[in-house]
Amino acid sequence: MRKLSRREIIKLASIVGAGVLMPGEVQAFGSMIDTIVQKMSEGIKGTIGKDIETPPPIPGARFGMVIDLGLCIGCRRCSYGCKLENNVPDSINPPYIMVFETKYKPGQIIDENSPVKEHESGNGLLYSKLRRDRMYMPVQCNHCDDPPCTKVCPTKATYKSADGIVMMDYNKCIGCRYCMAACPYGARRFNWSKPEIPPEKINPLVPLRTDGVVEKCTFCVHRTRRGKTTRCVEVCPNKARTFGNLNDPDSAVSRLIASERYFRLKVGLNTGPEIWYLTRPKRKPMAWYKPIPISPDVRGLKK
């Protein structure tokens, strides 16, 4: 048998290699083109949630939420419940509701100029044990009275509805993320990849989103406009959260704001946030649960 030269071996290997690799490559390229064409069609038509009816705004309502920091134990059940209720995929990380372990102890006078010890664990979002000597603080979309995100959105994909809820129209969102850059509360989430939700976990009342669009807390619009409360309020074991109509002086939220000391986040920016934090001290008899774990692989955060 004739011995093959080096050139012939390379030639043969190239042909065999191409024969083996190319079908897969071609198939991958074909499926990529299919995806792009499908995206183009979806992008132009806008089909997200077309089959789901969102109830209209409730006339005269101005929804808001009160969070009692003295009752929050940082268990993250609000965050987890929100995720399940709103078809939020695992890829949305951090979730709509972030719960921080703050560096402040209950009763400590907060002074930004005083030297305060930093977290021993390094990151206030990724804690895994609850500490009774710490304050916990849930943050989410503040459904601002004058939201910066709606002003900057180039397509009116995000808008302030008549009942105060800052909403998203996923079929108008181009994914420019200007709203995310403009939000002082870091409340918006972008689908960096195609969201995957197991079929058995899908809530049929909430539209499934695609990659390339921004999403956020909607105050569970599918529930609250049907007379229910939000999911995070429902699942909180210590009833730290209260949701209601701020325009109604007899509502629980209005009464709490009228009778208790409160603060709102970054009021100096004049956005008119509608999440009100009560600064009551921690109560003694409270339910304590382990915190629901959060993935340490939060995009953009140092682990």
Added chain:
Amino acid sequence: MKVVKDAIGYAIENLAAADMKFYIYCLILLIIAGVGLSGAVTALAEGHVHSNMSDMVPWGILISGLAFFIGLSAGATMVGLLIHGFGRDDYHPMGTRAILIGMMCIFAAMGCVMMDVGNPFRAMKIPFLLRNETSMFFISSSSYMGFTALLIAELVSTIYVTIGRAGSRGRKIAKYLGILAVPYALIVVHSFTGTIFGVVKAREMWNTPLLPVHFVTSALASGFALVILVTIITSWVNKKDLVSRETYNHMGIMLCFFLIATVFLDTFDYLILKYSGTVEGLETWHLFTGRYLPVFLINMVGLYAALIMTISKKFRSPRGLFFVSVIVIIAIAAYRINLISIAQLIPLYHELGEIQYVPNMHEVAPLIGLMAALMLLYAILTKVLPLEDKVHKTGE
């Protein structure tokens, strides 16, 4: 029809006459563009999951690229103003080239946006089918379309003048378009691009009314530096000076003035950030002078070095201006990265801890691919279009 036929004939004739070096150059650019832009196609299919952007840093290197390229397009318009507004006929050989540079830069800026957004197909509905008049992004992107249309009109009218087919009315149109491009570029395009960031009160580094002014000055400096760079490289490639030494000297003086304004604003911007003592201001300062010190140094040292060099007449020669232009372009690119990407690393809540962002190859490769594609387009267009220097040389 005859005009189109003549144009096609002229283009084919010029392409056929091009030497092998030109084709090799085009081939290299084509390969870089193909490899780089394949990254953009992947992102289109799979989303931006492979990028290093995050919900904490929603705008990465591509948006820095938008601001940078928009700025570069400013210099192009200045050449038109110098020729038509100030009667500097010595800039004539760069007339059409400058318009082409402006067009390529605006294409690059729009390309950056299209590669960055999550749904580029839907983005094409702006401004006619989707609009929000209060959004600076909407106003800016609409103004880019207007700027592109203006530059195309200026290009066509300039070509008509160059080939001697324009009457007195045509020459007037070319003149007015050349003059109009400057206020349009500076007041509408660049100011509003600065305003995209300036109106964001959530970010300390951005939220200042001076940002639009800052954008205009840095745009003029970087854009004019690019025009100088292209003039020098074209002269070297053609082995013949496009403009005279006196014109180079004038270019250096112009660049010096633009640099003075930019350095002034940059310096006081950083000084105020440091000395204001606000928490966010100090955090921004610590970021710039800590983890991202190299970017900060490239920006500031580069600008100061370039300014000092342009003050000296020795550096206002083609060789000196080549180095100065490269330094200015790199320094202002560093400024854009500092301003846009790094300024977002200040956490909105302290409890988030350290936020990280360094652009990866999935973001950088499409940007390089886009630049290569536009350099290729520029090379072909300068070959097939009747530019001033070619027409003068051949006497057509």
